[in-house]
Amino acid sequence: MSPVSFARQRYTTKAYDASRQVDQAIVDELLELLRLSPSSVNSQPWHFVVANTAEGKARLAKGAQGGFAYNQPKILNASHVILICARRDLDDAYLANVLQQEADDGRFRDDAARTTQHNTRSSYVELHRGLGDIPHWAEKQAYLALGTLLLGAAAKGVDATPMEGIDREALDEELGLAAQGLSSMVAVALGYHSDSDFNAALPKSRLPAERVFTHL
């Protein structure tokens, strides 16, 4: 089937069937899809917290209290919940790790290629450091990964709910993310919708092509 068919079928699930689990092999594929996501200068400025135990989901549900309580049942009833986090900085130690990984994976035929890659990436990081928007830049890359995940889940027949409506500070605190140089951004519930999901039967709505495309 074509990717556009999956895009047409998918929708934001509002209620999950707590009795249904996503096969671990499918979850592993979706995690691999996140890990392989492209990012600017291969910066990979992200981290993914994956909960599929009752205890793990209860911890993530601490980010769905008060004004965000409407998302709590999704977190608790979904099969898996992935909290997408972004790096707050890309410091020299982190950049050295990425470079070494690229070397280990065989991307540099010689030292010159390695140096070129390091200089290119560093210049982008310095550009964004100058703009003061490294966290914003990192968050955009993490959303790119989110797009990959949502289409991939649809292709695997897995229902999903991206949730910006979470208490990011509470989750940063609960998971000790700041100490890891991370901040939480958006959670994604994965599973299978319940019969009570009103959104399952509603038609998708998008602005028409003439509103969103300009052809040159």
Place this chain on the structure above:
Amino acid sequence: MSPVSFARQRYTTKAYDASRQVDQAIVDELLELLRLSPSSVNSQPWHFVVANTAEGKARLAKGAQGGFAYNQPKILNASHVILICARRDLDDAYLANVLQQEADDGRFRDDAARTTQHNTRSSYVELHRGLGDIPHWAEKQAYLALGTLLLGAAAKGVDATPMEGIDREALDEELGLAAQGLSSMVAVALGYHSDSDFNAALPKSRLPAERVFTHL
């Protein structure tokens, strides 16, 4: 084939075969994938400028001068280039358009449902207005669409290059984007790589799973 297979196969193309065009039917599918991308509260805060004529690509190449000249050949030699833009604001008129589209598409069984949707979306917009980050919020949604596009292109066997290395201000000026409430963000070349693309044969590199996942 599985989405993860496409993710493994895809890579950032560095040089295009200018003699090869992507079939319009495939391009249309990829545009539909962009149009159908999910976004927070269905805000769809994006616009896509698509160039596939020589004149159109020459206009986008005005954003690849000076320090960005390394991206000029990709823009000129690719089959199609899509400039992804984000909305700078989500004003009342825009929100009314989205709401009306949802009504036209049959998402509201009654006025109460319509009002609930309007209030939910407006409260998110006001939240981000209060945070002063509406453009940033919109840009994240546009990157979600970018992730969708890149995986979709891979699934269709189309090579792609996301390019943050463009002169966004020059493109905003060239295309009159500010007057439309838009700003350019990232360009994506689509086509088929040339024999001279050094990156085609290099192995993909990503940080290992134990670095990017935490399991709860």
